[in-house]
Amino acid sequence: MKRQEISVEKLLGIIEEKDRRIAELEQQVQWFMEQMRLSKRKQFGVSSEQTKIEQINLFNNEEEETHNLAITEQERIEVKAHYRKRTRLTTDKLPEDLPVEVIEHKLPEKECICLECGSELHTMGKETRDELKIIPAKAVIVRHIRHVYSCRNCEETSDHTSIVKADIPEPVIKGSFASPETIAHIATQKFMMGSPLYRQEQEWKQNGIEISRQTMSNWLIKACENWLEPIYEEMKKRLCEHEVLHADETVVQVLKEPGKAAQSKSYMWLYRTSGEAKHQIILYDYQPDRKHIHPEEFLKEFSGYLHADGYSVYYKLPEKITVVGCWAHVRRKFFDAMEALPKEKQAMSNAAKGVAYCDKLFHLEKQFALLCPENRLKEREKQSKPIIDEFYDWIRKLNVLPKTHLGKAVQYAQYQRKYLERYMLNGRLEISNNRAERSIKPFVIGRKNWLFSNTPSGARASAVYYSLVETAKENGLNPFEYLSWIFSQAPNLGKPGYVSTFADFLPGGMKIPAKVFIPQSKRTEPEKYAWEEDE
Template structure:
């Protein structure tokens, strides 16, 4: 027979094991979903229930009628008149006339020659023209003064030459721009580009291409990104994010060590959009502290505490990250009672995002006032709900972590109300760093710290070009054609006219110009 104390201990132990078992099951379901499930976080919360199959997200209305199966099965993509012409309006057109041969232009009834009476349009096709390369041999012409030569004072003058993008190499501006574009925009690793060049008849090794990228980045791109850095520090609103990257041959570190690529961005309303990447061998808070030295203003980030080392800033935390915690807390069976609380958290976040869409076009001052009118009550209800459930959630469960994440960072989640230029999420920096993460899946690692620094410079130029409405390849080629030979070391102000918002650059590299 067990004593009362022993029975009580056994009951407590059983309850503890049940909690641990539930947490383990939740973890297995979460990891299984991460491995095999869809990565999209789009959901809609209707009447307290989560419908993961409705990707309209917060645009859906609770009063909207649900489509029946017949409506869904008969769905067809809508077409509008002139859709094809709109898609092809910026592409050069050639006309092909399909006519009869001269000896076929006669009437089969009487033999009289036929005369053309008009043309009938049949169809439009897109023709693919394969890439080709050509070799350009530069010669410099020399000029002599014959009169001076007769007088015994020979005078010879040689014509000026365009400066090369990489000294003592075959690299042209278009070639280096293309290699960078393929790797950093199309995420095509150098070993694949090596095969592409070979198919065009050029034996260009990945080592040569890598060297061109590093030299061109160091000489022509890095001075520009340094100037952008100065301008970024002078902004009042910034976004930041970081992601791991493997870099080989780092001094004193194993090749398996994890380094980081940091991203710093101006806010959505900036007149001079800037996206800067910064390679660092660690995730220490010293990295943003050093990079953002002199910055005073609002910094939008996730809840990583390393950013607290940056002095004189107001941190605005990302509600998309908080919403993600509640999405991850959803059980496999979304109709089970365990889904109610996570669904409620998602619902609060969705309501805030819906309000943000409604005030997107307002001025900053109007946006601040409207947020206090419409979003502050939602926020008050959210924090009241969080306080009511924080003691009933298992601490190590996904829902418990979501609640702790919210409670421990409440001030940061509320700071976006302080200024109408602040954003409710850090999606801007996440979207800017995504091309890097996509490329990383293909090229996997950087071969050296210098290579990582070069990648940071190229990504900075490419993403800043995109943010300013430029075509990345055109901008890279423009820089490599025009920057070599410019004495910007002695006159730093010369670099101003090569920044992506300059009118000369805009007129030369604008998309669909």
């Protein structure tokens, strides 16, 4: 009997161990299936994270009253149903201020005879068709001839002859044939249009102009060191005078960085003003690593609120800087957890409910957009605060495994709570750090084209050029015209007819000429994430 009892105990132990192992393997299979679904969505699915608030009823079928504080609801008028022919909608439009080249097509004079009676034909009407004609860029040589004057009488009668030279503007780079427009064109092609220097080299060659990519690189770096870096420093001073900023960072590869392998990561940090600033400033800062000393050094003169993601280095900044969390990152984690589930389980999942809570907060922020900061803060306390409290009560009661996508989303939200709630401290603060993410996006897109920087000096120059280009775009300036104006004015700083200080080049400066500004009708709104748009 004893032997039989021992064997049963062993058998039960084996069964228990196998059950435990089966449960563990099932969790692993579930985790791998989630990873596969997320990978498929990222590779083949749409990148949009758009959802509808109505997907999840947060308030247990209670009627929800939402007051639009930005726009008064117009009276609804019922109209009779009607049908119309479907037409293709397009936003293509030709500018009205373009010069028009008119080509008239007429019958030859001998053919202007009526085939019926032989009388002369007359023009009874005209048919018009517009075409957009593209004229490729045209290069010219600007030859500066400086006249030198002397006195004939002194040459004949005196041992001293005075020589007078006509005024001539200083070149952007001494000893080079690069003009302000040439360097501005190369810079905007690379840092705005994402065209690498080797492609520009081929384009120049197609026009019969032999300029190597190395020469273009040297021009960009030299012009940056001489004229753009002082402007960058002035912009940095002006940036740190604001009380609300945004920050973000992304990787960049630098091939010839001392003490590092070519495959190692360097970082491009971004700092920018918030929506409350009258004149926007966007600055990139190249650094060899991602340590906290870099934002601490860059922001040493700054005191106020800093919007950031959940990266821990921002929490090591001095106490004079209050870090504000990003609800968009919370939403993204719940959204990924929802997308990792089978489609039939997504709509009613806890992950979808987490997304709906975040969507509700963003929906309220849209309605508060036109309010003054004081009233916006009051409405947040009245409407947003209860939703945040309810959200955290809900996730506190969730029983989820920590290593699942939903578990990671819950952990992130709990760990970030005190930072996420700080946007309630001031009406000028924003609910997310999307403003910084949008500003760093042009650099990420450009990086896909030019791939890497060759040297640290090239990476630093890239940071400065991106700073001026993106700041110009944000303030309604034409980047090409803006850089051309800088490169023509800066070498002649302080001369009559030129600007007197580098601070005059900053957006909002009174001496920026009208041709640098983009007409209001041609300005484009900054790109938004799909789920930020109105439903």
